[in-house]
Amino acid sequence: MSEKNSDYYIKKFAHLRIDRSHGRPAPHKPILLLTIIELIERGVISKNEIELTPDVVSTFLSYWNTLYPDQKGIVALPFFHLKSDGFWYLLPNAGYEKSFNLIRHIKSSYQIRDMVKHAYLDSELFNLLLLDKNRTLFRRLIIDNYFEYDERKKLVQTINLCRDAMKYEHMLIAEASVPYNAKKPKIKIRFREKVREVGFRHVIMSIYNYTCSVCNMRILTLEGASVVDAAHIIPFSVFANDDIRNGIALCKLHHWSFDEGLISIDDNYRVIVTPLISSQRPTEWLLTDLMNKQIMLPQNETLYPAQEALHYHRENKFIR
Ligand SMILES: [Zn+2]
Structure with missing residues (x-):
């Protein structure tokens, strides 16, 4: 042999x-x-x-x-x-x-x-x-x-995208070891948008294990679809900050509710719900039931959502 x-x-x-x-x-x-x-x-x-x-x-x-x-x-x-x-x-x-x-x-x-x-x-x-x-x-x-020729080109592009995203992911992990600063992300944005998206998603999904931090939902179809998104706490458009501590894993419903300011997170990592939503209306229990619920946090404390970012969200996005 x-x-x-x-x-x-x-x-x-x-x-x-x-x-x-x-x-x-x-x-x-x-x-x-x-x-x-x-x-x-x-x-x-x-x-x-x-x-x-x-x-x-x-x-x-x-x-x-x-x-x-x-x-x-x-x-x-x-x-x-x-x-x-x-x-x-x-x-x-x-x-x-x-x-x-x-x-x-x-x-x-x-x-x-x-x-x-x-x-x-x-x-x-x-x-x-x-x-x-x-x-x-x-x-x-x-x-x-x-x-075939055209397919080879596309495959090489995909491999390069993943390789760049991996570099970006490693930089985000390294960046998380220095104190958080919302307004001054350490990484200059020299990566393409697609590379940043893929890298940020990879790192947040691995830290939160594809699980919504708010409701612990983890639905993954074996065909590759996930109910969970990698969300920014302070929107990327504000300070261009992909710091891991400005990220959180949220399911589609809670990502949307968070971005719309219907829910936020207090400084003890508990969910707060806008008073616009009333527990008197039975159909809104999906959100009102979350009030004061402790969110699921990363195992590594240094990767917890930054207080500065949560504060920004409460002040600028949350509907009081
Ligand atoms: Zn959820």
Whole structure:
């Protein structure tokens, strides 16, 4: 048996077992591999246990939707079928060990979640992918082998966007170690708007674990949609401040209510609700019930929403 070095995996990656019945190679497996490479680069996947997490789904879809905006990308398909390529394995959940090998087709990500604890790569391959030069090599190979000219350009743009967003994210994390100053964000805005959006969202979602700080709702469809937004406490348009401590994770309803000034947060991190909304009107309980509720805060106290930002929101946005 040949040694499992980078040449071995170059051959494997160049000859993926891919459905070609639709006239061209199905892009699912190559896009999943690009996804895994990116998440290893970002440090989101740091050990050789790859679960079908929101990060995997949303990264897969960011590639997929760039290329095929009109087609639904189903990450479950390559997550399951990549096991036929000899370097990707699935560890079944307890109770599924026997039935697992009988399954030939997979319909949804929910099915994967039920049956599979996690996927893992050959340890030799995982170790290779920890190195930047190998990631570049394998990415190039995948893009050149499985995509047409126009698609290659779009994929490279997406990879560059993610790389810039990662740099921005790291700068935001570094910035959060110095005292907060709403009016003087340390980072000059030399990043494109899209890069800032993606970077700010990544960092807030990872700190709040895709959970609304106000109501603790955490709905994530396995198709990658999240009910939770990365919201600014002082709107970005005011001081151009993406400081993590000017950010908070809020579901769609509470993001809207917060931006409209119907709710705010006091200096003990409790929700306050505008007197415009009355608990006498039964339909408004969704907001009035939140009064005095303690919000969910990041584990790391230094990343809590800044008092200065909350004060600004109460004074300038909240309807008293
Ligand atoms: Zn909420």
